[in-house]
Amino acid sequence: MTAPRSTYLVCYDITESQRRLARIRRRLVGVAVPLQYSVFVGTFTLAERRDVIAMLAATIDARRDDVRLYPVPQDPLVETLGRPVLPDGIVTRLPFPGRRDDETP
Numbered sequence: 001m002t003a004p005r006s007t008y009l010v011c012y013d014i015t016e017s018q019r020r021l022a023r024i025r026r027r028l029v030g031v032a033v034p035l036q037y038s039v040f041v042g043t044f045t046l047a048e049r050r051d052v053i054a055m056l057a058a059t060i061d062a063r064r065d066d067v068r069l070y071p072v073p074q075d076p077l078v079e080t081l082g083r084p085v086l087p088d089g090i091v092t093r094l095p096f097p098g099r100r101d102d103e104t105p
Contacts, residue, residue, distance in 0.1 A: 003045035007072040010040040010052070015064045023059055024067075031055075041072070 032042030
C-alpha cells in the first residue's frame with residue numbers, strides 16, 4: 001500500500017541574498033512545479049513533506065526569509081487573471097492526491 005499524498009503550494013520570500021534565492025529555487029524545481037516566480041506546487045507523502053521542509057529550513061535564513069506550505073483542496077477552483085504562464089495550447093493541471101497520471105480530470 002502506498003502512502004497517501006497531499007498537494008501543497010510552496011511559496012517563498014527570500015531577502016537580501018540572490019545566492020540563497022537561487023539555491024531555494026533550484027532545490028524546489030527538483031521536487032515541485034513552478035507556477036510563478038516564487039510559487040510552486042508539489043504533491044508529497046508525509047515523509048516527503050518533512051524532507052522538503054527540512055531541506056528548506058537548512059537553506060533559508062530563518063531571521064530574514066519566509067517560506068510557507070499551503071495545503072490545496074482535492075478539487076480546487078483555480079482562476080487566473082493577466083498574462084498566462086504557459087504558451088497558448090499548453091494546458092496543465094494541479095497534481096491531485098490519489099490521482100494517477102493516466103487519469104483525466
